[in-house]
Each structure stands twice: as structure tokens, then as C-alpha cells.
Amino acid sequence: MPNPLDPPEGNWWDEPVNRRESIWLGIAGLWSLAIFGWMSGFTRFGEQNPIGETYAVDPQEFQAAVAEYKDAAGETDEGYLVPPGDSVYIAGLRFHWDGLPVVLEANREYDIHLGAYDVQHGFSIRPEETLSKQINLQIFPDTEWIVPMTFEEPGTYHVICNEFCGRGHNGMHGTLIVEEN
Amino acid sequence: MVSTIRQLFENDYDEEGFRRCSVTGLDVHRSVETHVKLFGLTAVVALIVGGIFAFTVATTRWELIGLLPEDGYYRHLSMHAWNILIFWMVFMEIAILYVGGPMVLGRKLPLTKLAKAGWITMVAGALGVNYSIWTVSGSQEAPLLTAYVPLNVPMEFYASAIVFLIGATIAALPFLATIWFEKRGAPDKTLPLVVFGAFITSIIAVEAILGGIAAFGYALIWQLGLIETINTGIYRQLYWIVGHGTQQINLLAMITVWYFLTHVVGGAVLVSEKVSRSAFILYLFFINLGAAHHLMVDPGVSVGWRIFNTSYAFYGAAFASMIHAFAIPAGLEAGRRQRGFGGGLFGWLTSAPWRNPVFSATIFSIILFGFVGGITGVLMGQLQLNMTWHNTFATVGHFHGTVALGTTLAFMGLLFFVIKTMFRRAFISERAASLVPYFYAGAMGIATLMMMYVGILYGVPRRTSSVVRNIPGTEFSLSAAAPLMTLFGIFAVLAILAGVLFLAVAAGSLLFGRRLESGDDGGMVPDGGVLSDGGDSVHAADMRGTFTLCLVFMATFVLLYVLNWFLLTQLWSIGA
Numbered sequence: 001m002p003n004p005l006d007p008p009e010g011n012w013w014d015e016p017v018n019r020r021e022s023i024w025l026g027i028a029g030l031w032s033l034a035i036f037g038w039m040s041g042f043t044r045f046g047e048q049n050p051i052g053e054t055y056a057v058d059p060q061e062f063q064a065a066v067a068e069y070k071d072a073a074g075e076t077d078e079g080y081l082v083p084p085g086d087s088v089y090i091a092g093l094r095f096h097w098d099g100l101p102v103v104l105e106a107n108r109e110y111d112i113h114l115g116a117y118d119v120q121h122g123f124s125i126r127p128e129e130t131l132s133k134q135i136n137l138q139i140f141p142d143t144e145w146i147v148p149m150t151f152e153e154p155g156t157y158h159v160i161c162n163e164f165c166g167r168g169h170n171g172m173h174g175t176l177i178v179e180e181n
Numbered sequence: 182m183v184s185t186i187r188q189l190f191e192n193d194y195d196e197e198g199f200r201r202c203s204v205t206g207l208d209v210h211r212s213v214e215t216h217v218k219l220f221g222l223t224a225v226v227a228l229i230v231g232g233i234f235a236f237t238v239a240t241t242r243w244e245l246i247g248l249l250p251e252d253g254y255y256r257h258l259s260m261h262a263w264n265i266l267i268f269w270m271v272f273m274e275i276a277i278l279y280v281g282g283p284m285v286l287g288r289k290l291p292l293t294k295l296a297k298a299g300w301i302t303m304v305a306g307a308l309g310v311n312y313s314i315w316t317v318s319g320s321q322e323a324p325l326l327t328a329y330v331p332l333n334v335p336m337e338f339y340a341s342a343i344v345f346l347i348g349a350t351i352a353a354l355p356f357l358a359t360i361w362f363e364k365r366g367a368p369d370k371t372l373p374l375v376v377f378g379a380f381i382t383s384i385i386a387v388e389a390i391l392g393g394i395a396a397f398g399y400a401l402i403w404q405l406g407l408i409e410t411i412n413t414g415i416y417r418q419l420y421w422i423v424g425h426g427t428q429q430i431n432l433l434a435m436i437t438v439w440y441f442l443t444h445v446v447g448g449a450v451l452v453s454e455k456v457s458r459s460a461f462i463l464y465l466f467f468i469n470l471g472a473a474h475h476l477m478v479d480p481g482v483s484v485g486w487r488i489f490n491t492s493y494a495f496y497g498a499a500f501a502s503m504i505h506a507f508a509i510p511a512g513l514e515a516g517r518r519q520r521g522f523g524g525g526l527f528g529w530l531t532s533a534p535w536r537n538p539v540f541s542a543t544i545f546s547i548i549l550f551g552f553v554g555g556i557t558g559v560l561m562g563q564l565q566l567n568m569t570w571h572n573t574f575a576t577v578g579h580f581h582g583t584v585a586l587g588t589t590l591a592f593m594g595l596l597f598f599v600i601k602t603m604f605r606r607a608f609i610s611e612r613a614a615s616l617v618p619y620f621y622a623g624a625m626g627i628a629t630l631m632m633m634y635v636g637i638l639y640g641v642p643r644r645t646s647s648v649v650r651n652i653p654g655t656e657f658s659l660s661a662a663a664p665l666m667t668l669f670g671i672f673a674v675l676a677i678l679a680g681v682l683f684l685a686v687a688a689g690s691l692l693f694g695r696r697l698e699s700g701d702d703g704g705m706v707p708d709g710g711v712l713s714d715g716g717d718s719v720h721a722a723d724m725r726g727t728f729t730l731c732l733v734f735m736a737t738f739v740l741l742y743v744l745n746w747f748l749l750t751q752l753w754s755i756g757a
Contacts, residue, residue, distance in 0.1 A: 001516070002451040002719055004374035004440040005205065005285055012371065012454040018720045020728040021453060021507055027735060028503035032496040035742065039563045040488055048749050049756035050568050054480040109754070114480070119332045120413060122572045126640045131661055133752050134640030136571040138479045140413040141331065145480035150754040158657050162572040162642035166322050166332065170251045170645050171653035 050137060052111075052147035059141045062115045066091050066098055076103055080177060089113045090159070090174075092121030092139055094166050097159055100174030105181055109150045116141040122163030125176065128156045136162055151178040189222075189604055189691060190215050193699055198289070204602050204705045205445050208287040214603050216296050217276045217284070220352070221599060223304065224272035224592075229684060230311070231264030236677050239628075242574075243670025244650040244663075254646035255323040259314045262326035266584060267427060268307045271349050273592050274382070274434045275299070278356040281379025281437055286363055286372075292355040299352025306345025313338040325644060327424060328400065330416045336404035339397045346393045346423070353383055374457060378437035381461045386430045388469050392422020414481040425472030428580070431588040432502075433464060435546065438591045439509050442543040442598065447533055448520060448707040449512035450719050460504035467497030474558075477567035484564075491562045499559050506551050507731050515722035520711050526726050534707050536611075539601075542594030542618035549626055550587030556738050557582060557633065560745050569749055575636025577643045581629045585676075590622060593683055600687060601703035606694030611704075614686045621679035624672045631669035635662045637748070 002008060017025075043049050057065075066089045074082035081102040088110045091098040098117070104110060114123055116139050126134035139145065151157070161172035194200045198211040237257045240248040249257060283290045290296060313335045317323050324334045328342075360380055363372070372380065396419035403411040440457070443449035451457065473490030476482050514529045523529030534540045557579040561570035570576055597614060600606050608614040635641040635649075639662035642648060649659045649666050697703050702710075 001519070002454060003444050003449075004378075004451055005207065005444065007371050007373050008451075008454045015453065015455065015718075016720045017453050017456055018511070018722070018724055020724045021456060021511060021720075024507045024728065024731050025456070025504065027731075028500055028507075031735065031738070032500045032503075035559070035563065036496055038746075039491075039565065042565055043484060043488070046565060046750075047754045048565055048568065048752050050478045050564065051484055051756040052480075053757070056481075120329050122642070124572065124640065124642055128657065131639045131659060132637070132748060134573075135568040135752060135755060136478060136573060136640075136642075137568070138476075138571065140480055142410075142413050143480040147755065148757055152753050160642060160648065160652065162644070163329070164255065164322075164325055164332075164644040167252050167255065170647045171655075173652050173655045173657065175657075 048135075050147070052145055054146070055144045056142060057115065057144040059115075059117050062091065062144055063117050065089065065113075066115075070099070083110070087111045087113060089115075090123070091115050091117055092123070092161060092165070092172070093117040094119065095161070095168035095172040097172070097174035100159060100176060103177045103179060104151060106151055106154045106178050107181075109148055111146050112149050114139045114145045114147060115143065119165050120163050121161045121165050121172070123159060124162040125157050125159045127153060128158060138163060154178045154180050185692065190218055192603075192605060202602055203700050204702045207284060209284055209603075210287075210289045212290040212293050213279055213283045213288075216290055216293065216355075217279045217599070218603060219300060220272050220276035220279070221596065223300070224269050224276065225596070225684070225687065227264045227268035227272060227307065228680075231261055231269055232677060232680050232684075234258075234261035234264065235680075236674070237261075239670065239673035239677065241646050243666060243673070244647060245667060245670065247647070247650075249646060251646045255325065255644075256314060256317060258644070259323040259325050260311065263310050263314065266326060267345070270427065270431050270584070270588065271345075272303065273595075274386070274430055275303075275349065275352045277434045277438065277595075278353060278379050278383055281375050281382075281441075282356040282359040285375050286359065288359055288363065290355050291358045291362065295351055296355045299348050299350075299354070302348030302351055303345055304348075306341050306343075306348050309341025309344060310338060313341055327420060328397075329420070330400050330403065330411045330413060334400070334404070336401055339401040339404060342397045343394055343401065346390045346397075350387070350390050353386060356383055374451060374454065375437055375441050377458060378433065378440065378461055381465050382430055382433040382437060384465060385426065385433060385469060389423045389426025389430060392419055392426055396420040396423060414479065417476060417479065421472045421475045422469065425475060426469055428584065429464070429468045429472070431584060432468070433461075435550070435588045435591045436505050436509075438595055439505070439543060439547055440512075442539060442591070442594060443509055443513050444516075446537055446540045446543070446598070446705055446707055447513050448516045448522075449509070450516040450519070452508060452511045452515050452719055452722070452724070456504060457508045460501040460508070463497050463501035463504075467501070471498050471562065474562035474567065477562070477564050478571045487564055491564060499555075502551075502555055506547075506555075506734065507727060509547060510730060511724045511727040514724055514727045515719050518723055519719075520708065522708060523723075523726075526729060529726060536615045537704065537707075538614045538618050539594045539598045539705065540707075541615070542590050542597070542622075545618055545622040546587050546590035546594065549590070549622060550583060551734060552737060553626065553629055554579060554582030554584075554587050556741055559738075560741060566745050566749055568755070569637060569745070572643055573636035574641040574643050575633045578629050578632030578636060581625065581632060585625050586622065586629060590618065593617065593621070596687060598705065600690050600694070601697065601705050604691055605697045606690045607697055607703060608686060609689040609694050610686065613682060614690075617679060617683045617686060620682065621676060624675035624679050628669055628672035628676050631665050631672065635665045635669065637745075638662075639665075641666070
């Protein structure tokens with residue numbers, strides 16, 4: 001009998017394949033194509049894609065850009081930032097988030113500029129009320145990533161760092177507040 | 182002590198140094214067997230070290246206990262990761278190459294000096310990595326598995342990792358030389374499937390190692406001050422060639438072991454040489470590109486690049502895995518039915534030698550790898566779904582599904598097999614040995630599922646010691662996940678206890694087990710050695726049981742796919 005320890009005999013390439021195995025190959029092949037098609041298509045018609053423009057940037061330059069943005073931004077009574085326009089800057093540095101807390105309007109599209117000043121960080125955000133609604137993006141110290149976001153539901157969103165950035169990483173937390181107009 | 186160890190390496194060989202294995206029928210040469218044992222035993226040492234740190238890491242993440250402070254946690258996590266994911270696996274894989282090459286081909290191990298030099302270099306690298314992790318101080322940080330730049334990871338770590346990778350390359354050379362000699366002697370002869378699988382594994386290993394040397398070399402010259410800046414994105418691309426590449430070596434080695442063990446201890450045949458070999462070829466071309474799924478939510482890589490690498494390339498490999506998912510159980514079904522052990526839809530499976538831990542470990546490895554590790558790997562490899570998986574505890578669940586359930590279970594089965602067939606020892610307790618795969622697969626299976634639930638449903642991140650009960654400096658925490666984290670903690674500790682039982686049985690048998698007489702198969706030969714009469718051609722065998730199992734697998738896959746996408750589309754609008 002053919003087994004994996006002996007060399008196959010004769011013309012093994014032309015041996016017929018079991019009918020059920022052929023059917024399975026078809027099912028598995030079609031499924032692979034289907035999930036490829038869905039993923040590719042979703043970048044065109046879907047609402048949630050990790051896609052945005054990226055720029056190579058020196059960490060100091062990015063820090064200067066964030067400082068400029070913060071100067072231009074307004075401030076609430078609690079000391080939360082209010083962005084001056086549609087651009088929002090959030091930068092990771094050991095071990096807090098520059099640019100947070102910030103107050104945004106619900107149902108308004110913002111360009112979220114993500115970056116870091118020192119090492120890699122993880123931008124992990126979820127609304128306080130529904131922890132299962134969470135997304136995670138990697139951020140680099142030498143790249144600025146502009147990801148548009150429109151928050152539909154008002155509430156407090158919590159940002160925690162989910163990339164190891166050194167001892168102190170545990171406490172890297174910030175908030176983003178979404179308010180109705 | 183020395184004489185006990187020396188005894189472990191002894192067997193009854195003829196004048197030319199060969200002996201015939203009573204279980205596999207292979208002609209085994211002393212040179213092969215000695216080196217397989219050397220690498221296998223070293224792997225077990227790494228498993229013990231990594232397993233100790235599994236305990237400290239799991240009981241820290243189980244925040245009710247919260248064993249370690251943040252400072253110590255990262256160091257312990259790094260020790261766990263490198264000893265289990267890299268050293269336990271790679272030492273085992275070199276042993277598997279020697280089995281899959283010279284042992285199956287009935288040859289001597291060539292270049293034994295290189296094998297020993299490779300072992301010494303690997304051990305030196307592994308000791309260096311462990312030392313540099315343990316002695317991290319001052320402004321330095323523990324590397325974890327990834328040593329992401331520009332974190333201040335000690336340069337000794339990068340240097341030691343390179344030494345280990347070079348050692349693994351040297352140790353693989355005797356295997357590659359074996360293939361060279363074999364093909365030179367008979368260029369038209371086809372290699373047996375296990376040898377073919379091992380050969381593809383070795384090519385993928387070389388690719389992974391080259392990527393690793395490039396990544397760690399790049400980081401090393403930066404830490405040495407030879408270059409001033411280091412590009413985060415380029416390091417990540419280079420790193421994941423080895424970071425995921427090593428896991429692809431695990432996958433291929435494991436699948437080769439599946440073919441080997443289902444045949445030897447379950448009586449499986451090969452239902453189609455063409456199909457199984459084609460699946461290995463698909464791996465060869467596509468699986469390492471699939472490593473790009475680690476970069477799905479990275480800035481700086483274009484959409485086209487990400488889609489290509491996780492779709493076209495990745496699904497070439499996922500398709501290959503689905504081929505094996507049919508071919509291996511089908512081989513078991515066909516082989517057992519032809520020998521008269523299969524009534525009804527699943528009689529071939531229920532009548533199988535479930536008390537033999539080598540068999541049960543292999544089957545649990547196949548099932549759990551597919552359902553738990555494999556499906557989730559494809560889910561998180563989708564560009565958009567990756568946003569909900571990336572760096573959450575669910576990711577850790579995925580690779581415990583592949584490595585802790587799939588590969589480690591298969592390798593545990595293989596080690597039990599080697600204790601009987603190469604060390605020629607009876608288990609000190611057959612009952613305890615039989616229990617190990619059930620205990621370990623059950624406990625680790627539940628622990629792994631809990632990791633996935635808390636990651637996806639509560640967004641619990643990986644690589645942190647305190648987030649569910651307390652995030653330092655804020656009142657917010659992910660406390661809703663606490664009940665499931667408690668379940669995770671309990672089952673993780675149980676899984677570690679199962680690992681301890683495995684090591685106790687293995688070490689106890691090696692040291693105190695009864696020596697098996699020549700010709701004694703130790704209960705490894707299935708069904709009392711009943712052989713097929715060759716009857717019908719294998720492709721005509723009934724495979725409806727396997728087909729049914731595969732349909733159940735596909736239904737689970739589709740269901741989980743839909744659920745994951747449903748969760749994603751509940752989110753706010755993200756991305757251009």
C-alpha cells in the first residue's frame with residue numbers, strides 16, 4: 001500500500017484522485033477565492049478599512065506638528081483639547097498619549113494623524129460602554145499615518161497602548177470624548 | 182549520572198552500526214539515532230525552562246493572582262517566548278530533519294562533526310539569548326519575542342539570536358547533504374513523502390533564517406552605533422520573515438510528523454501522492470509571504486501590497502492546509518477500512534488505538550490545529566478583521582492554537598514514540614502516558630479559547646501585566662473580562678500541570694523505564710500488526726467519514742468568518 005515512508009512506485013502522478021477528495025479540493029479552492037474576493041471588495045464598499053495616507057517623518061518634526069496643532073486647538077473647562085479643524089493629532093510617547101484627551105463631534109469625519117516620538121506603540125481604542133467594539137492600529141516613530149474616522153455614537157472612548165513600549169507600558173491610557181453637536 | 186546518560190544513547194546495532202526498527206521497519210543507523218536523541222533531549226530542556234515561565238506568565242495575566250510586577254513580567258514573558266516558540270521547536274525540528282532524511286532513507290548521517298558543531302553553536306546562542314534577557318538592566322528593555330526597534334534591547338541579545346540561527350543552519354547541513362547524496366545516487370527515484378515534506382521544511386527554514394540574520398543583523402549594527410537611525414517598518418518586514426517563518430517551520434514539520442505518525446501508529450495509507458505533494462509545493466511558494474499578515478495594520482505599506490500578501494499568497498498556503506486536512510484523515514480512514522476496521526461512517530476512527538498516547542496526541546493535534554489555530558489564522562489574516570485581532574489577547578490565543586495545541590501536542594506524541602522506539606524504554610505508567618494528551622489538549626484547548634474570547638469580545642491586549650482589573654493611573658479597566666480571565670487562569674494552570682505530567686512520564690520512563698527487548702514493539706504497532714492485502718486501489722477507498730468531518734470543519738469556518746465580520750461592521754467608520 002502507498003505510504004509516506006516508502007518511495008511511490010510507478011507513475012504516481014497519473015493515479016486517479018478519490019471523488020470526495022476532488023470535491024473537497026473544489027470546496028476549499030472556492031472558499032479561498034471567496035474570502036479573497038470579499039476582503040478585496042470590502043476595501044471598495046466597506047466602512048471599516050485600516051487604510052490612510054502615510055508619510056515618512058522625523059519624530060522631532062512630528063512632535064513640532066503636534067505642538068502647533070495643540071496651540072491652535074481650543075480647550076474645554078476640563079482642559080480637554082478641541083481640534084481647530086478636521087485634523088486630530090494623537091502621538092504615543094512613553095508612557096502617555098500626546099493630544100489626548102480630546103473632544104470630538106459625533107458624525108463628523110476627522111483625519112486622525114497617528115505617530116510616535118520614541119518607540120513603537122499600539123493605538124487600541126474602544127467605547128467605554130461596549131468593549132467588543134475595539135480596533136487596533138500599529139504606530140511608528142518614523143511614520144505619520146492619517147486614518148479618517150467618523151464616530152457615530154457619543155460617549156467616552158478609551159485608548160490604551162497595546163504594543164510593548166517599555167516598563168511603564170501598563171499605564172499608557174488616554175481618553176477621547178465624542179459629543180453630540 | 183554520566184553512565185545513565187550514556188545508557189540512553191545505547192542500542193543493539195549490527196557490525197555496520199544499523200538496526201531494524203520493529204515498529205516502522207526502518208533500518209536505523211547509530212549516527213542518526215544518536216543525533217536525533219541529542220537534539221530531542223535538548224529540546225525537552227528548553228521545554229522545561231519555557232514551561233516554568235509559562236507558569237509565571239499565566240499566573241500574572243490571571244490578575245486575581247498577579248504573581249509578577251510589571252518589571253519582572255516582560256522578562257519572564259521573553260523567557261517563555263524564546264524557550265518555547267524558538268528553542269523547543271527548532272531543536273525538535275533538527276531532530277525531525279534527521280528522522281525525515283537519513284532515518285527514513287536508511288542512510289547514515291553524513292557530516293556528523295557539522296551536526297555536533299551546529300548543536301554547540303545553537304546551545305551557545307540559546308544560552309546567550311537567555312542570559313541577555315535575564316540580565317536586562319538600566320535603560321534596557323526585555324526583547325519579548327519581537328525585539329522591535331527602536332526599543333533599547335541589549336545588543337548581546339541580537340548577537341546571540343544570530344549565533345543561534347547560524348547554528349541551526351549548520352545543524353541542517355547534514356540533512357541537506359543526505360538529500361544530495363540520495364538524489365545523486367538515484368536521480369529518477371522519487372523521495373518518500375515524509376522525506377519530501379522534511380525537505381520542503383528545510384527550504385522554508387533557510388528562508389526564515391536568512392530573514393532572521395538580516396533583521397537581527399540590522400538591529401545589531403544600529404545598537405553598535407555603526408548606523409545612526411533604524412527604519413521601524415523595514416525592521417518589522419525583515420523580522421517577520423523569521424518571526425512567522427519559524428512558525429511555518431513548525432507547521433511543516435508538524436504536518437510531516439502527522440503523515441508519519443498516523444501511518445505508523447494508526448495504520449494510515451497515502452490516498453494521493455500527487456495531491457499531498459502539491460500541497461507541500463504550495464507551501465513552498467506561498468507560506469512565507471503569508472507572514473505579511475503581521476503588518477496588516479502597519480502604516481507605510483500599501484493596500485495592494487497587503488492584499489497581495491494576505492490573499493493571493495496567504496490563501497495559496499491556507500488552501501494547502503485544507504488539502505492536508507482532508508488527505509491525512511482520509512489516509513487513516515482508507516487504511517483502516519481496507520484492513521477491516523471500519524463499520525459505518527466513523528467506525529475507522531472509533532476503533533482506532535485511542536489508548537496509545539502517540540495516536541491520541543497526533544489526532545488531537547490535527548483537530549485542534551485546524552479548528553482552533555488554522556481558522557483563526559485565516560480570520561486575523563484578513564486586512565480588515567486584523568484591526569480587531571491585532572495585538573489583542575486573541576492573537577495569543579491563535580498562536581497557542583497552532584503552536585501549543587498543534588505543534589506541541591504532535592511533538593509530545595513524537596517524543597513518546599521516540600522513547601519507545603529509539604530509547605527502547607517502556608513507560609513507567611501506561612495509564613499516566615495515555616492520560617497526557619487528553620489532559621493537555623482539554624486544558625490547553627479551553628485556555629486558548631478563553632484567550633480568544635477576551636481578546637475579541639473585550640479587547641484585552643497582549644503584552645501587559647495589568648489591564649483587566651487595573652490600568653495604573655486611571656479608573657478605567659477591562660473588568661468585564663474578569664470572569665473569563667479567571668477561567669483562562671484556571672485552565673492555563675491545568676495545562677501546565679498536564680505538561681508537568683508529560684515531562685514526569687517522559688523523564689521517568691527514560692531513567693527508570695523497563696528496557697524493551699529486541700523485537701518488542703511496545704504496543705506501538707496498530708491492531709496487532711494486521712496488514713492490508715493490497716485489495717482495491719487506495720483512491721477507490723471509502724472516504725465519506727473524512728468528507729463529513731471536513732464539511733463540519735468548513736461549516737465552522739464559515740460561521741466564525743461571518744461572526745467576525747458582523748462584529749467588525751458594528752464599528753464606527755474607519756479608513757479612507
